[in-house]
Amino acid sequence: MTWRAGIFSRTAVAAVAAGALTACLPASGSEDDDKAAVPPGAKAECPAIKAPGDSPARQVRGMWIATVGGIDWPKASAKTVQRQQADFRKLLDTAKAMNLNAVFVQIRPNSDAFYPSPYEPWSQWITGTPGKDPGYDVLGFMLKEAHARNLEFHAWFNPYRISRQADLKKLAPGSPARKHPDWVRKYGKGLWYDPGLPQVRDLATKAVMDVVRKYDIDAVHFDDYFYPYPEGGADYPDQATYKTYGKGMKKADWRRQNVDVLVRGLSEKIREAKPWVQFGISPFGVWRNKSTDPAGSPTRALQSYDDQYADTRKWIKEGWVDYITPQLYWAVGDPRADYAGLVKWWADLVEGTGVQLTIGQAAYRVGENAAWRKPGELSRHLTLNRRHPAVRGDVYFSAASLAANKRGFARALFDDHYSRPAIPPAVKTGGAKGGGAKGGGRAPVPIQDLRARADGKGVRVQWRPSRDATAYAVYRVEGKKARCARVDPGSLVATVRGGGVIDPGAKPGKTYTYYVTALDRTHHESAPGRGATVTAAGG
Incomplete structure (x- = not known):
């Protein structure tokens, strides 16, 4: 992976060492997406699996x-x-x-x-x-x-x-400082409001x-x-x-x-x-x-x-x-x-x-x-x-x-x-502030219908979004794993909005199992939905 003018190129982004999922599909939000979304209170596909807790990996x-x-x-x-x-x-x-x-x-x-x-x-x-x-x-x-x-x-x-300069006349005519010069104090080389x-x-x-x-x-x-x-x-x-x-x-x-x-x-x-x-x-x-x-x-x-x-x-x-x-x-x-x-x-x-x-x-x-x-x-x-x-x-x-x-x-x-x-840490004051659907403070319901298939760009991963989620965390582990399993922060490869991603880092011929969790806007995370196993094309 190389730096180009100090900025990663899109090609380089797709090649990060962790194999991060970077090519997002169109985000959900249309009428059809909303109708198809998992509603709040829906039965989880893996009811025995607990949501991931806090960890040092959350930053x-x-x-x-x-x-x-x-x-x-x-x-x-x-x-x-x-x-x-x-x-x-x-x-x-x-x-x-x-x-x-x-x-x-x-x-x-x-x-x-x-x-x-x-x-x-x-x-x-x-x-x-x-x-x-x-x-x-x-x-x-x-x-x-x-x-x-x-x-x-x-x-x-x-x-x-x-x-950062001290001439009121150089401010826009509609500036409150020009309308109320008695609020203004000159200090150093600039102008400040009086607190x-x-x-x-x-x-x-x-x-x-x-x-x-x-x-x-x-x-x-x-x-x-x-x-x-x-x-x-x-x-x-x-x-x-x-x-x-x-x-x-x-x-x-x-x-x-x-x-x-x-x-x-x-x-x-x-x-x-x-x-x-x-x-x-x-x-x-x-x-x-x-x-x-x-x-x-x-x-x-x-x-x-x-x-x-x-x-x-x-x-x-x-x-x-x-x-x-x-x-x-x-x-x-x-x-x-x-x-x-x-x-x-x-x-x-x-x-x-x-x-x-x-x-x-x-x-x-x-x-x-x-x-x-x-x-x-x-x-x-x-x-x-x-x-x-x-x-x-x-x-x-x-x-x-x-x-x-x-x-x-x-x-x-x-x-x-x-x-x-x-994933950023869950905002601890979110629950005390009120929370609720779209408001933060509690985990959304898990996603459903996770699908993974190989295509020419890598592995295409899609799911049915949770209606009360803001974003999703995508986890990838090597090999065929249990359909219902806990996720490990060390296997996180992307956080995205919308109902799908393309994983360009999947190695041809290798088998992977993907899991996806739903996040509210204050980063409270659901349990994973049922995982999907796929073998990347090209092997």
């Missing part, structure tokens, strides 16, 4: 797709919609070739939108002109393409950032909930930008707001409360509107240093609690987030913040809380200095993660860095850790 494997400044997409060189869309598909194909299962896509980078919004203008990063309609629903397109590849879509919002203003929290909440209600996203995602990172020793210019709303609190405590109110309020609204939509945050990797607070980490670095007023530890303890993805952008052995010590600290923090921990990994740093020149540094991080069962996966910044495969680091990740696909 979130994601990448951030940054749109601000065209970091990952869209590129200024993409002059047409067709080229722009083709570039996005290539990024998603990179994710699938790497056996990733989630993308975190920035859709509100600067109080703007990658979708038609009643509150904010179209983002300048789509067309190059603030407020200009690109002529298509960008988010709708991205979401459809991600789900077609069975990639989770985490909609990434920046709550307070307005602009202490109720109107600002209301705008951010409306922007997020508009997307939650209108689009079939899998999660709402915030990154590490709350109050801005300190610049030049200057304090954030919110003295007037503090005087109005501080109510005798210390300024630092008041600022943290402002962020807490937004996080808690959004958590409640998302769960009320769509209980299956996750809410996750990717903060700076250090909450507090142990030298400052006995509960802190063994580090000597900026502290998000003190410098950005982000009390990540509290959000976890209170259960306001479904997952946390700290950005642990340090190498193993770094004297300021050793990756090994930090990952242990975060794993200990989430223990027993029900909050899922994934680690933000610095793909962009590969080759940056002596500590990052070894192509296996990130692979080493994932090996260390195995010591901590609370770590349930990794997310890479960013997509362009993965595609570039600098010094072969992405290939090392694939060879060492990602040669087989993975």
Whole structure:
């Protein structure tokens, strides 16, 4: 298998070491498909077989797709919609070739939108002109393409950032910042909304909930930008707001409360509107240093609690987030913040809380200095993660860095850790959030009528879909096996949407038995339906 311009070709995708099923048949969803689907409550073909449980093989494997400044997409060189869309598909194909299962896509980078919004203008990063309609629903397109590849879509919002430059007049005429300049603060080289203003929290909440209600996203995602990172020793210019709303609190405590109110309020609204939509945050990797607070980490670095007023530890303890993805952008052995010590600290923090921990990994740093020149540094991080069962996966910044495969680091990740696909862990809060058919929180009924036959492209595997399923996991074992049997995570070869796949990795003349399970949208998995045995053609 080869890398081509940093991206697996489709031919190479079909030849992954695990023999992954990659050529999907048309997804189900037509009227005929729905009539033929297995209804909820149907009798299982293998009633004695239990559904697979949780295992270390279940992982979130994601990448951030940054749109601000065209970091990952869209590129200024993409002059047409067709080229722009083709570039996005290539990024998603990179994710699938790497056996990733989630993308975190920035859709509100600067109080703007990658979708038609009643509150904010179209983002300048789509067309190059603030407020200009690109002529298509960008988010709708991205979401459809991600789900077609069975990639989770985490909609990434920046709550307070307005602009990376400081001139209000350069913003789109319809920008809320131009309409309400009293909400805006200049800090460093850019413009920010004041988090202490109720109107600002209301705008951010409306922007997020508009997307939650209108689009079939899998999660709402915030990154590490709350109050801005300190610049030049200057304090954030919110003295007037503090005087109005501080109510005798210390300024630092008041600022943290402002962020807490937004996080808690959004958590409640998302769960009320769509209980299956996750809410996750990717903060700076250090909450507090142990030298400052006995509960802190063994580090000597900026502290998000003190410098950005982000009390990540509290959000976890209170259960306001479904997952946390700290950005642990340090190498193993770094004297300021050793990756090994930090990952242990975060794993200990989430223990027993029900909050899922994934680690933000610095793909962009590969080759940056002596500590990052070894192509296996990130692979080493994932090996260390195995010591901590609370770590349930990794997310890479960013997509362009993965595609570039600098010094072969992405290939090392694939060879060492990602040669087989993975199902994300079931969202533990899904049941508490309500669940139900299509809503998440319980396993769908098993599929029925699994059929496997050899053809010129490999083995064609088809089944009757489960009506309350979102996706399916396909398992393959060598030889003729029992029609009803438990599945092993080590035999997983694909997760797909729709009612069938083609397995191009089946070796001619060999006999295989296939099993398929059904997954709800929060990754609760059914027992397998009856297996199907086939001998691949060509032997």
